[in-house]
Amino acid sequence: RLICHYCGYISVPPKLCVACGGKHIGFFGFGTQKLQDELTERFPDHEFIRMDTDTTSARYSHDKILKSFGEKEADILFGTQMVAKGLDFPNVSLVGVISVDTLLYMNDFRAGERTFSLITQLVGRAGRAKKRGRAILQTYNPDNEILKLAAKQDYESFYESEIKLRRAVQFPPFCSIAVFGISGNSEDAVWDYIKRFDADLDETHRKAHSGVFIKRFGPFRDGIYKMGGRFRQRIIIKYSDNPQSRAFLQDVYSDTLSKLPNTIKFDLDINPSLV
Known part of the structure; x- marks a missing residue:
């Protein structure tokens, strides 16, 4: 099914192009379902759980997913930003952010702040027990200052840089x-x-x-x-x-x-x- 997450519209994928009648229709994407296909292909011997709006729409589904992962019923938990926030799994030693640039370059003046916050939260998910943790960020801009500061969890330097930018262009908290x-x-x-x-x-x-x-x-x-x-x-x-x-x-x-x-x-x- 094709589902719009903004308005809830659902439709069946077309078999023919409505414009030319052609049969060669390709489906491309960068979301969690695409990631699931990649994981299935690359790690066929591992169990995984997907957490996004599709899999957490039912009552208590969010808690059930976290409980299953916490009880080691799956090796990999992946999904949208809800995966990164406030979770504590002692056995998790590796976390990653796919296409972090999509967050960094959103059309909003808080994009840098949100990206920094998400990455620092995510980095904190790995290595919470005795295991050494590791975080990997997928980006086309590895030299970006925000990504570097987030990876180092350098809150003070990020604040100084961000507040200077906000003051220069007059964004909150300066207006x-x-x-x-x-x-x-x-x-x-x-x-x-x-x-x-x-x-x-x-x-x-x-x-x-x-x-x-x-x-x-x-x-x-x-x-x-x-x-x-x-x-x-x-x-x-x-x-x-x-x-x-x-x-x-x-x-x-x-x-x-x-x-x-x-x-x-x-x-x-x-x-x-x-x-």
Whole structure:
């Protein structure tokens, strides 16, 4: 089956190309199922357990997987980031991160911080008892500073480097971020509305809150433009958090909701975990 992990849509893999009718359809990927195929081929004599959203959707399945691995019913545990967090298996002496670059170069200013955090957690999974631990990172950029500092678990040096970058480009904690999200089932309606909203936002700022300094970005498509049948656009502003800026955001939010069309969904996210 083909499953979308964003909206839950499920379909049967096509046998013929819908465009040309060709039979030669290849399936390629870099996810946990692809890794499972590699493990099956390279380590046929070893038992393994996969942990991802597909295998942990049932009730108590997460606990059952960890219990099975802890009782040595499998030699290899692999999966998504949930594998790395807070697990304690004394017999684990080798851990690895596949394609760590996909985390490092995500379209989010916290990508470096998240990558550093994940790697340091993962490194801590190996060698927790008497066995010597080893961690392997798969990357096209072995000289990347963040990866080097994470491998050494050098928290202070990473902090100094990251905070200097955040200060230079004005990202939290040196400012706050507000994300205005617009979504709807009609692509044209969403685009028309967010243009009107952008104009209203500018007018509210100029006429009633001109003393509030903001930097506005957008409108532009969300990273995942269509989810669950809805098209998504957004506008982002940077600002200093104070009573005046909060009053500005409150006015924008209240005014927008008072005249929001039924076909449009509007949300305001302050300092979201993922931008």
